[in-house]
Amino acid sequence: MKCLKKIFFFTFIAFCPLFGKSQFLDSLKSFVSHKPRVAFRFDSKTTFISNSGVSIWGLNLGLDFNKKLKSGIGFYFLRSRLHKNQLISREFLSDTTVNSRLFVYYGGIFAEYVFFQNKKWEMSFPLQVGFGNSWYRYDVSGRLYDRDKHFIALYEANISAQYKILWWLGVGAGIGYRLMIVNNKAIEENFNAPIYTIKTKFFFGDIYRKYFPKKKMETEPANE
Numbered sequence: 001m002k003c004l005k006k007i008f009f010f011t012f013i014a015f016c017p018l019f020g021k022s023q024f025l026d027s028l029k030s031f032v033s034h035k036p037r038v039a040f041r042f043d044s045k046t047t048f049i050s051n052s053g054v055s056i057w058g059l060n061l062g063l064d065f066n067k068k069l070k071s072g073i074g075f076y077f078l079r080s081r082l083h084k085n086q087l088i089s090r091e092f093l094s095d096t097t098v099n100s101r102l103f104v105y106y107g108g109i110f111a112e113y114v115f116f117q118n119k120k121w122e123m124s125f126p127l128q129v130g131f132g133n134s135w136y137r138y139d140v141s142g143r144l145y146d147r148d149k150h151f152i153a154l155y156e157a158n159i160s161a162q163y164k165i166l167w168w169l170g171v172g173a174g175i176g177y178r179l180m181i182v183n184n185k186a187i188e189e190n191f192n193a194p195i196y197t198i199k200t201k202f203f204f205g206d207i208y209r210k211y212f213p214k215k216k217m218e219t220e221p222a223n224e
Contacts, residue, residue, distance in 0.1 A: 039060070039070055040059070042059060042060075044058070045195050046195070047178060047194065050189040050190050054078060058075055067114065069111070071111045073108070076106055078104035083100065083102075085099055096140065100136035107130060108129050108132075108154075112127070121162070123162075125160075128156045129154070130154045130156070131153050132152055148184065150185070152182055154178055154191070156178045156195060158197070161174070162201065168210075169200070172198070178191065180192055
């Protein structure tokens with residue numbers, strides 16, 4: 001129940017500017033009525049695990065409804081190397097201290113609502129729910145062992161802004177928070193932490209339309 005209250009709180013903070021607008025739901029229905037485009041993007045996040053700065057990389061695949069609402073699936077993994085010395089007492093003939101590396105992989109669903117947009121600026125609320133595993137991996141005599149591998153579930157709420165520098169290039173940044181719904185109790189690290197994003201965006205759609213414009217069909221007058 002305590003975790004659900006936190007989820008509600010962060011969702012409320014993310015969407016509170018929209019709650020006063022009676023036409024919000026009507027706008028969502030209008031966006032979904034448009035024919036969607038397939039959207040694919042690389043995603044990277046800077047966050048913290050037990051006060052250590054780390055990078056998380058991922059790929060998103062989804063649908064873009066009229067450049068206002070995006071939704072789909074994503075896959076992420078912990079790119080940074082976090083190591084920890086651990087005492088292994090029951091897996092070998094004698095107690096052994098090993099240098100373990102932390103692994104985190106998760107997939108999930110995301111939704112992003114663009115609440116402000118003009119020729120240069122775009123601001124949005126990305127939300128995500130993810131499910132995966134976290135564990136330690138260590139090497140003994142050239143053989144890899146996995147330890148404490150368990151299920152995790154997490155929730156992320158962000159606010160992001162993007163500025164279009166050139167017609168084909170933009171930069172953006174965002175800030176948010178990651179909340180663990182189900183944590184791996186066998187791992188002591190704290191995964192509840194702020195999230196920061198800094199990105200460079202290439203507008204491949206605009207580039208394609210500029211150099212490969214659709215040719216209008218020319219009709220010739222019929223011969224009488």
